[in-house]
Amino acid sequence: MDLDRKGFESFVESLGHKAFHGRNIMKWIHKHGVTEFDAMSDVSKKLRLQLAQTAEIAIPEIIFEQPASDGTIKWILELNDGQRIETVFIPEGDRATLCVSSQVGCALNCSFCSTAQQGFNRNLTTAEIIGQVWQVTHEMKQPLSNVVMMGMGEPLANFDAVVPAMNLMQDDQAYMLSRHRVTLSTSGIVPAIDKLREVSNTALAVSLHAPNNELRNKLVPINEKYPLEQLIPACKAYLRGEKRRKITWEYVMLDGINDTVKHARELIRLLEGTPSKINLIPFNLFPGTDYKSSPRERIDKFRERLVRSGLVVITRKTRGEDIDAACGQLVGKVRDRSRRQLRGLSR
Numbered sequence: 001m002d003l004d005r006k007g008f009e010s011f012v013e014s015l016g017h018k019a020f021h022g023r024n025i026m027k028w029i030h031k032h033g034v035t036e037f038d039a040m041s042d043v044s045k046k047l048r049l050q051l052a053q054t055a056e057i058a059i060p061e062i063i064f065e066q067p068a069s070d071g072t073i074k075w076i077l078e079l080n081d082g083q084r085i086e087t088v089f090i091p092e093g094d095r096a097t098l099c100v101s102s103q104v105g106c107a108l109n110c111s112f113c114s115t116a117q118q119g120f121n122r123n124l125t126t127a128e129i130i131g132q133v134w135q136v137t138h139e140m141k142q143p144l145s146n147v148v149m150m151g152m153g154e155p156l157a158n159f160d161a162v163v164p165a166m167n168l169m170q171d172d173q174a175y176m177l178s179r180h181r182v183t184l185s186t187s188g189i190v191p192a193i194d195k196l197r198e199v200s201n202t203a204l205a206v207s208l209h210a211p212n213n214e215l216r217n218k219l220v221p222i223n224e225k226y227p228l229e230q231l232i233p234a235c236k237a238y239l240r241g242e243k244r245r246k247i248t249w250e251y252v253m254l255d256g257i258n259d260t261v262k263h264a265r266e267l268i269r270l271l272e273g274t275p276s277k278i279n280l281i282p283f284n285l286f287p288g289t290d291y292k293s294s295p296r297e298r299i300d301k302f303r304e305r306l307v308r309s310g311l312v313v314i315t316r317k318t319r320g321e322d323i324d325a326a327c328g329q330l331v332g333k334v335r336d337r338s339r340r341q342l343r344g345l346s347r
Helices: 005-014 019-031 045-054 126-140 155-170 190-199 213-219 228-238 261-270 296-308
Strands: 061-067 073-078 084-092 095-099 103-105 120-123 146-149 182-186 203-207 247-253 276-282 312-315
Touching: 005 019, 005 155, 019 126, 073 126, 084 126, 095 126, 120 155, 126 155, 146 155, 155 182, 155 190, 182 190, 190 228, 203 228, 213 228, 247 296, 261 296, 276 296, 296 312
Parallel strands: 095 146, 146 182, 182 203, 203 247, 247 276, 276 312
Antiparallel strands: 061 073, 073 084, 084 095, 103 120
């Protein structure tokens, strides 16, 4: 489960077989959901025996399922070491979106996010990331139309495991998602955005939440290391050569914090010249927070000001709030060993 197409091909070649056998094995696992090597009927008996001796197909185990009144489903998955992560399935019309976690907890400590308050334990492996997609695809018995790397954790802080997992999501021998249907959400680790541009063409979403450095430093502490003067040019560069693509900016609406017309005007100036789509996200409550969501009328006024400037703006519909599956509410079960260490963020 840790292998993408290149990994499968290299692995079977190391066993003395031609690369195409690796693609066949990948197809059996991800397209057909097979977890027993003996069931792979077009793989030679010799290779199946070698696989049984040298490899395993290990999937994170679903230990809890909770449906919401709006059709959203949250699963808690347990990993081999007892850590737990959350994965959320969001149906809407003909769309089936899965929100996937990339870490056990999160080290970035964004003040308005419940996940961040749980601390950080470790990165997920590629197998644990793609295992969420595997489990839900076969649990729901339907293909996914979209995957968003917006669950627990900062995906770009786990670069080397996340990229192979996204490769599998897009591979026609696996989950067949187009590059426009896989979105990575980051808080803004600029060197990793630059690196991602070199190896992937997935859609990019950025947790912005503030139109100036002073406020963003308080809400998204990684901004102190990679301020807006670095983040915005990196995002523009990510779109270079892609005329039709946009950066999705996520902006949680916090009552009295970042939701005035003045903030809207600052945001317009900040994003000038950057192809953008803005998602306004009503804040989702969690225990212990002092934040409140902006009133609907203020969100509408904020949105109207942005739209008048020519920006594409969507007010995100809150999904799964009654089961704590909404944006910023995923907590899993984290044994925090980080004490807020930003590990691996200087790639």
